[in-house]
Amino acid sequence: MPWPTTRKQETRKKILKSAVRLFAQRGFHNVSLGEVMEDAKLTHGAFYAHFSSKQELYNQSVYAATEDSPLAGIMRESEGDLSFNKIVKTYLCSEHVEQKVSPCPLAAFATDVSNQNDDAKQAYSHVFEGLLDILQTRSGGEIPDRQSAMSLAALMIGGVVVSRALNDEEVVDELLEACITKASQLMK
Amino acid sequence: MPWPTTRKQETRKKILKSAVRLFAQRGFHNVSLGEVMEDAKLTHGAFYAHFSSKQELYNQSVYAATEDSPLAGIMRESEGDLSFNKIVKTYLCSEHVEQKVSPCPLAAFATDVSNQNDDAKQAYSHVFEGLLDILQTRSGGEIPDRQSAMSLAALMIGGVVVSRALNDEEVVDELLEACITKASQLMK
DNA sequence: GTCTATAATCTGATAGAC
DNA sequence: GTCTATCAGATTATAGAC
DSSP, X not given: OOOOOOHHHHHHHHHHHHHHHHHHHHOGGGSOHHHHHHHTTSOGGGGGGTOSOHHHHHHHHHHHGGXXXXXXXXXXXXXXXXXXXXXXXXXXSHHHHTTSSOOOHHHHSHHHHHTSOHHHHHHHHHHHHHHHHHHHHSSTTSXXXXXXXXXXXXXXXXXXXXXXXXXXXXXXXXXXXXHHHHHGGGGO | OOOOOOHHHHHHHHHHHHHHHHHHHHOGGGSOHHHHHHHXXXXXXXXXXXXXXXXXXHHHXXXXXXXXXXXXXXXXXXXXXXXXXXXXXXXXSHHHHTTSSOOOHHHHSHHHHHTSOHHHHHHHHHHHHHHHHHHXXXXXXXXXXXXXXXXXXXXXXXXXXXXXXXXXXXXXXXXXXXXXXXXXXXXX
């Protein structure tokens, strides 16, 4: 029985989905377990039938967030290669900055993870390697090597992280456009 | 009397210095006012003679952190222009990632600020514009325009932020080197 | 201005009925 | 597995003596 989709696993997924959205929007300490469970239409006490601690929930959220991230979305849409432009513009857009779409955990969870335990960092590292792999293998050769993929990842994540901390929408648009325009120059 | 350096202002500076280091290392919610005041050799209750709330302390820390940041350091050392290589290598180094030097607030406070009020974002935005200004006016023309400066800032901040969330030192070194190597290509 | 002491609140985690 | 109820600890902010 490889996938015994029990009701418990469905509930666990619901909790994770709520956790991903809330943690990404407000950060680890600005979200209580009560809020997560309420969002998942359960009560506080039921939490510990699914996770051993808030920290474990957060670590699992780092993995879970990859499923609905912007890049996962365009990967589902297109079966073949992703164009470089499509990748960059999907990531560096105001909808992603404002989290009108489910966010990339590498941008949303970065600073929180750096303040947490090694399990969280391991999850983050794993997801980061996954991004590098996608960039290199699904871009039809437009991203030639690991070094290019790494610098592109830093540019994209940095662009979104900084944008979220600015208070001037015009500067945000300017920054996103600058990153989009300059990204291709990293590929040479 | 332009600078009446009273003892109160000295104490305020001491509190800010402790706050910058602790907030940068562990984030807003992982640092208590008690810890900040203890680090500044005072007791908890004395805090409110200097700041009206923890949030105000944090906002002021964003500004205060610029004084000892890596780029402020090399600007004090050299009177003339900074070389592009010096800027990039000073920022994207493991000592900065591990905060063995006083960190740049744009990297250390980014995600926290995005979860806070508009005053914090205003402080962050102001510091960000300051970085763009330094990059453009102090690089001897090696950073030709605002768009180049913006993309470079995103690359540098992103490189440090991601590095702090990874658990594999080798990958961190690889990432920093990738960002350093590729940075110059953004300047064309 | 700085101290000690405490109020008021929040939240992670546990216990036990159903 | 989910619920209600509660414990235990931490933390921001305040009060009042010095």
